[in-house]
Amino acid sequence: MLLSLLLTLTPIKSDILRGFYGREAQAWLLGQVAQYDADLAEDLHRPNTRRPYTVSTLIVNDAGRRGPDGEIAIVRGNEVQLRITSLDTSLSELLLAKIVPNLPQHLRLKWTEFCELRLSEENGWDDQTTFEELIEDASAQKGESVTLEFSSPTAFRFEQVDQTLPTPELVWKSLYQRWNSFAPERLHLDPLWPDFARRCLVVSDFSLRSMKVAFQNGQKGAATGATGRATYRLLPEKHCGEFAAFRPGAANVLRTLAGFALYAGVGHHTTIGLGQTRWLRSSRSLQD
Template sequence: MPRAATTTKRQPKAKSASTSSVPTWADETELVGLVFDLEATVSASLYSHYTIGLHAWFLDQVRQVDPELSAYLHDGESEKPFNISALEGQLLPSGKQLKLVANQVYHWQINALSPKVALFLKQWLTFLPPTMELSGTPLAIKQVNIAHPPTTYAQLLKSSNHQSVVNLSFVSPTSFRRKGHHFPLPVPENLFHSYLRRWNDFSGISVETEAFLKWVDESVIIHQHRLESMKVAAGKQGSVTGFTGAISLGLSKAGLANTEFTQLFYALVRLAPYCGTGHKTTFGLGQTRLEWVEQNSATTAQLLTNMLAERIEELTELFTAQRKRKGGDRTDKIASTWATILARREMGESLQAIADDLQMRPETVKTYVKLARRAIKQQGE
């Protein structure tokens, strides 16, 4: 497989995005990945759940340029045709929050999975704002480069570069939904169902899901894995049990006899870095590389978001049990909302920041904090 499609390289520092040449590609492009070099102009605190802010900033950029596309990205019930990463770079601990370091460069990735989003990115880069604002902190956009080369689904399918063993690394926490619960294991059937859903939604080359997944279950072999599980706060509410690490896969001799599914298998492997793996990829989960990445110890950001996720889960269980005893309606929804708001408040986030992320009035958030604290107090009496 081409090296450019298998790994994201840090690019050398360059002049600002407003004056440097910007990447471009053909209008027919369906898939492309971009990496942004962002420089912190000042040192500032950043809450551990900051990927919500990255998600919101990008969607607001879309709204300003293409309201119709923005509405689809917000409200579309299909798979989302984009995903983002968290920030890569020096994030230092600062109490229960993270610290952006002045003059440090951070790397952030956006991937497009459909022609409309790829075309939007191409046009957007020609008048990109000089800064991104994240939790009130400006980050100068210094440079934008190609992370995953522009391509189409048909080109992914036509490639004849088939390796006997393929490596997939999950460089941000990754999880699936199974029977109403999180499933933090890269079982081949779950992996390729995740990729096939995006393929069927955006490629225009639809595949019968049940037959292919049966072939995956019978044909895909796990040669090696190195995985670690952790809880993370993801999306606007609640927590997710996910995994990071790497896995090596191959095909059985019997599986190779089905040339059509073998070709699709390798196409979906090549799709993985673009689409990510599992759910909540638009909030930074499931970032995937086509190489074996050795797992380092958990970063400060991961440890803090793990602490936040565990607190959200603890509070959700407490509030759910209380409301069920009282016969309350909408038990799970309210318990999750209270837990998310109180846990984030305990981590030092402002009422305004929480309200903005959850699209609620600050007065409502303040009321929920009071109700949640009162419920905890009643539990202790």
């Protein structure tokens, strides 16, 4: 089961949020998991593996005022949000059966305290599905382009260098790798998909800006990524060269991975807040 949850938190007092809260949110989630399943928590924290979850930083609505250095003012009583996704059935079931029904009434992230944790109402960033249902949904849709919204800085590690532009090759390779890591083997995509994406997908429209975030804790203290929107369009078969044979079914794969982005995130550091992404089927924003 694939799961995307949005939690609401209420600040106990007005405060200034400095830096990125992704690492602290990840630590809180792993602590919650460990209370009910220590082995699963250890697996989720295993290094050098693709982890089956994502965690956002704190999400502040438009009432939060951003300062020149990226600091955000939050107001006592004005709700903020935290998003968690799972690509693993065991984790998804634990979240729904144990963690969400028993959310703590108080939470401290860095030096900021919150109360009244609860599950948020539906807003386009929360859902649950299966890999099979994603494929069925993609088959029922039409069109040969998709627009992705990158709501938190999205970056990639490519040939030992950090890359900030969400190019077709980097975006769709990232989604392909996560899909084949967690989907049932019978649903795995062809290994040539990343090469196909590099050759046969183009960015036809975009509205992007770069954003630098400071994690503060740990050795890797900062990252720069892209936020905004980008539309990816399939080229006609005649422009796909040696990949022309893959072109007839490519639109279904494109839409399937676009739907998968809600749960998987895009790029690196998705477990500490980067790469929060969704297929934009409406004009709503994560912080609407």
